Amino acid sequence: xxxxxxxxLVVDKPGAMTSHDVVARVRRLAGTRKVGHAGTxxxxxxxxxxxxxxxxxxxxxHLTLTEKAYDATVRLGEATTTDDxxxxxxxxxxxxxxxxxxxxxAVRAFVGEIEQRPSSVSGVKxxxxxxxxxxxxxxxxxxxxxxxxxxxxxxxAVRDAGERLDVDVSVRCSSGTYVRAIARDLGHxxxxxGHLTALRRTAVGPFTLREAHPLDAxxxxxxxxxxxxxARRCFASYPLDGDQARDVGHGRRLALRxxxxxxxxxxxxxxxxxxxxxxxxxVAAPVAVLV
Numbered sequence: 001x002x003x004x005x006x007x008x009l010v011v012d013k014p015g016a017m018t019s020h021d022v023v024a025r026v027r028r029l030a031g032t033r034k035v036g037h038a039g040t041x042x043x044x045x046x047x048x049x050x051x052x053x054x055x056x057x058x059x060x061x062h063l064t065l066t067e068k069a070y071d072a073t074v075r076l077g078e079a080t081t082t083d084d085x086x087x088x089x090x091x092x093x094x095x096x097x098x099x100x101x102x103x104x105x106a107v108r109a110f111v112g113e114i115e116q117r118p119s120s121v122s123g124v125k126x127x128x129x130x131x132x133x134x135x136x137x138x139x140x141x142x143x144x145x146x147x148x149x150x151x152x153x154x155x156x157a158v159r160d161a162g163e164r165l166d167v168d169v170s171v172r173c174s175s176g177t178y179v180r181a182i183a184r185d186l187g188h189x190x191x192x193x194g195h196l197t198a199l200r201r202t203a204v205g206p207f208t209l210r211e212a213h214p215l216d217a218x219x220x221x222x223x224x225x226x227x228x229x230x231a232r233r234c235f236a237s238y239p240l241d242g243d244q245a246r247d248v249g250h251g252r253r254l255a256l257r258x259x260x261x262x263x264x265x266x267x268x269x270x271x272x273x274x275x276x277x278x279x280x281x282x283v284a285a286p287v288a289v290l291v
């Protein structure tokens with residue numbers, strides 16, 4: 001099997017798989033062990049997962065993926081140990097008395113810059129270990145609230161489910177926001193408890209479901225975004241001449257002023273993406289060299 005060329009694969013992650021499972025599958029399909037991912041998704045979640053192949057793995061940690069979008073379903077009337085459908089029920093309270101206007105009014109409190117307490121089974125590290133690992137080991141974990149930004153939270157449907165109420169929402173938020181925590185806190189605000197029953201990520205930074213591929217496409221070179229395409233979409237671009245491009249190939253600093261904050265993608269005369277550079281004093285220094 002030939003090796004898939006280096007680049008970024010936008011995967012439409014299926015349910016019941018961890019992000020690590022996806023990486024393992026891509027390694028087999030792409031014919032290389034040099035595979036990594038950005039922005040973990042829970043096993044129950046589906047949708048956009050960014051997977052780097054080959055040299056693209058060196059770019060993953062530098063991608064600006066500060067905004068994400070989700071479609072989700074919140075079930076009101078039941079709280080669970082994990083704030084989602086994979087947990088054990090904690091308490092049930094009839095939500096039959098709630099009207100749609102009650103839900104829409106309560107949702108407004110979760111838009112903007114808010115303080116959010118992550119779920120105890122989240123990937124947040126506590127003294128060097130993931131919170132979910134501590135919970136599975138039998139420890140009691142109570143994470144402190146932290147600031148997050150919910151840019152948009154729209155209720156798209158409200159459906160009766162017996163004594164429960166299912167609420168479909170679309171969320172656009174900052175990285176680090178937990179949608180299942182929104183479900184939990186919305187249920188608490190309405191006095192009936194709540195948890196997440198479905199989650200689909202529709203966008204990560206500039207990458208959306210429209211360009212996502214099924215997992216089996218990992219072996220198809222046509223499905224992989226070229227590094228130059230990824231760099232132009234995620235960073236400001238700076239063109240170099242031939243001598244500068246050769247210096248980049250040796251990891252040298254460049255006597256130029258970029259005049260832009262953060263890493264900038266530098267390109268050779270042929271338009272090929274070479275590296276990420278950032279301004280350090282009077283010179284531009286390499287952050288990640290891809291050639």
